[in-house]
Amino acid sequence: MSQYGSFTDQLNIETPEQVELRFPVAGIGSRFLAILIDSIIQFVAVMVLFLLFFVVVTVATNGGQTAAPQASNVNPETAAKWFIAAVILFYFLLYWGYFSLFEAFWNGQTPGKKLFKIRVIKDTGRQVTLFEALARNLLRVVDSQPFYLIGVITMLCNKQQKRLGDFVAGTLVVHDRLEDQPLLAHNSRTFTAALYAPAPFQEFPQPERSGQIPLPADAVARLQVQDLNVIDAFLARSLDLEIATREEMAAKIATRIAAKMQISIPAGTNPERFLEAVAFDMRAAARR
Numbered sequence: 001m002s003q004y005g006s007f008t009d010q011l012n013i014e015t016p017e018q019v020e021l022r023f024p025v026a027g028i029g030s031r032f033l034a035i036l037i038d039s040i041i042q043f044v045a046v047m048v049l050f051l052l053f054f055v056v057v058t059v060a061t062n063g064g065q066t067a068a069p070q071a072s073n074v075n076p077e078t079a080a081k082w083f084i085a086a087v088i089l090f091y092f093l094l095y096w097g098y099f100s101l102f103e104a105f106w107n108g109q110t111p112g113k114k115l116f117k118i119r120v121i122k123d124t125g126r127q128v129t130l131f132e133a134l135a136r137n138l139l140r141v142v143d144s145q146p147f148y149l150i151g152v153i154t155m156l157c158n159k160q161q162k163r164l165g166d167f168v169a170g171t172l173v174v175h176d177r178l179e180d181q182p183l184l185a186h187n188s189r190t191f192t193a194a195l196y197a198p199a200p201f202q203e204f205p206q207p208e209r210s211g212q213i214p215l216p217a218d219a220v221a222r223l224q225v226q227d228l229n230v231i232d233a234f235l236a237r238s239l240d241l242e243i244a245t246r247e248e249m250a251a252k253i254a255t256r257i258a259a260k261m262q263i264s265i266p267a268g269t270n271p272e273r274f275l276e277a278v279a280f281d282m283r284a285a286a287r288r
Contacts, residue, residue, distance in 0.1 A: 011023040011125075011160065023125065023174040023175075024174060024175040025160055025161050025173070025175075026173040028152060028156075030116045030118050030175070031118065034116045034118060037115055041112070042094060049087060049091070053083060057080050096138075098110070099133070099140065100133040100137045101130075103136075103137070104129060104130040105130075108121055108127055109176075113173075117175060118173050118174065118176055119174060119176045120171050122170060128171055132171055135165070135168050135169035136165035136171050137165060139163070139165035143164050151163040151164065215263075215281050216261075219262060220282055220285055223260060223261060228282050230257075231257065231275045234253055238250070238272065250275065254271035255271075
């Protein structure tokens with residue numbers, strides 16, 4: 001780990017294409033603010049739940065006292081017990097499912113993490129799965145004792161700012177600021193989505209093919225879906241990058257792709273146009 005701007009630590013990961021990804025590790029401050037927001041959201045949800053519970057029980061009790069026995073077949077006490085059971089279930093799901101479901105299906109972010117631009121990722125840089133999100137949050141009950149003191153002490157004892165849940169699940173929390181994101185993404189603003197996992201060919205906006213670079217079909221056939229993901233990732237983010245960074249990354253990725261194709265990039269060819277041509281031909285070959 002090394003210093004990276006205003007962040008304490010940085011995780012460096014090299015992809016199979018030998019493109020280095022830089023992940024500024026989120027520290028205690030930003031994570032505390034995120035958990036504070038999430039806790040407020042959970043508290044508000046619980047208050048709304050108990051208010052609803054109070055209203056329903058009041059109505060059921062009053063209705064049971066004033067209505068004639070033959071007017072209703074519903075036992076107010078039985079209804080109240082079922083509602084209490086539903087409240088307990090909802091609270092359980094809110095406490096255990098809030099973080100796990102958001103992190104698994106919202107690119108590693110809860111509303112609090114999204115507000116402060118941090119996210120949960122795997123140690124390898126990939127997006128967390130539901131299993132990993134569940135694993136890291138099952139240990140939250142330990143990390144949060146007392147007042148998250150155990151989690152804070154654990155984070156202070158390692159450079160990656162991991163709490164116990166992160167060690168169990170093999171995850172960590174990183175900053176997600178646009179200017180600090182690594183450059184590989186998959187049709188998203190994140191840099192962890194589908195870097196290595198095989199994915200189906202997807203439609204991606206591309207320039208017209210006419211007048212672009214002719215590529216040998218056998219050379220294009222040497223590439224894999226992961227290579228297309230890397231190209232798409234760069235093209236999706238290219239307009240957000242500084243010119244110098246954009247040119248450097250385009251040249252690096254184009255060189256690696258050309259090496260896998262066992263061809264040379266034609267002299268004077270813009271690396272971005274070369275990557276666009278490769279992506280176009282890969283999709284055309286897949287359709288055929």
